[in-house]
Amino acid sequence: MQETEHDHDHDHSKEVSTFEDDEVQDRSLSDWAGDWQSAYPFVLDGTLDDAFAAMAEKGEMTAEEYKNYYQNGYKTDITNIDIEGDHIEFTYEDSKKVGSNYKYVGYYIQNWSTGTKAAMYRFEAEDKDSGAPVYIEFNDHMIEPAAAEHFHIRMSNESFDAIVDPENSWPTFFPADMTGEEICEHMEGHDHDEDEDHEHEEEKDEHVWLSLKNAEVLVNAISKSLQELDPDNKDIYATNAAAYIEKLSALDGEYQAAVDAATYKTVLFGDRFPFRYLVDDYGLSYYAAFVGCSAETEASFETVSFLAKKVDESKLPCVLTIEGAQHKISETIIQNTAEKNQKVLTMDSMQSTTSKDVANGTTYLSVMEKNLSVLKEALG
Known part of the structure; x- marks a missing residue:
């Protein structure tokens, strides 16, 4: 689940990657309510290049390798997702809009090859002829009810088990009112916070x-x-x-x-x-x-x-x-x-x-x- 390497904020302690399965709680679609935009276009147009450069300074890959990595992970033909009540509307690159009401069908514990894991919250379309994805799952690194700040979404029209390559495909959506520059700053700021968290050069210690x-x-x-x-x-x-x-x-x-x-x-x-x-x-x-x-x-x-x-x-x-x-x-x-x-x-x-x-x-x-x-x- 490499997508989590740089894209969430240390300040939100609810976000976890190791937990006991019995700690996971059910959640409703309202946790993801709002208007959301795909981060994929900002990878393609170079808006996030500064973030990839910052990652390269401390990471294992070059800036270009990080860009390719995120480009593959973020890839999606969905540009916007609007969630209100039980209804989800998807807007595609060709401006086509499809939507359906969705029902919550539970969560799935995804164990990653890294030894970490995630709760995947699953919803099924009630109108299977709407053209909207039938089987979708959200992952936002949380395991209990909380408003999402961003999320990854995966989908299939066949079944949840048919969702393809979840470790390498993780379309990611941020609030629609964020500019590309703000998303870039968010990713850069997180990378800076990571350095602060691990090195503590000015940290005061009570002990x-x-x-x-x-x-x-x-x-x-x-x-x-x-x-x-x-x-x-x-x-x-x-x-x-x-x-x-x-x-x-x-x-x-x-x-x-x-x-x-x-x-x-x-x-x-x-x-x-x-x-x-x-x-x-x-x-x-x-x-x-x-x-x-x-x-x-x-x-x-x-x-x-x-x-x-x-x-x-x-x-x-x-x-x-x-x-x-x-x-x-x-x-x-x-x-x-x-x-x-x-x-x-x-x-x-x-x-x-x-x-x-x-x-x-x-x-x-x-x-x-x-x-x-x-x-x-x-x-x-």
């Missing part, structure tokens, strides 16, 4: 405690405050702080030595990424599915594809996650790599540490020591 260097600063600040509040015992606080900082500094040195000796200098998280300060401390590069406190749990197709490509490019032996039972994004990334044999390793961000863990001996230093072991394996 300051996951840096041993930050921990030293925090211990000093806590010790100073305690000495001011309890001056009679300030020497005890100072002595304890110095002893603890010595342990932090020693472990910090072990991290630096591990990174210095490492085969790889990049970590890749198929998960949220709360370790921004830790990797900055030691000059590591990183890629991740989401920022540290993201509420998202489903990675889009292009995120999975982007990260899998980075695993291949850097020949990384591992994909990392944070603590938690669900690691399906990491597993999907691995399924989309060339080798498909990388390990999934877990680093502990301490966001799930409980009082019971502490009672059983878990400490900040013990967690950071375990994280060092994981990091050593990830870096080779």
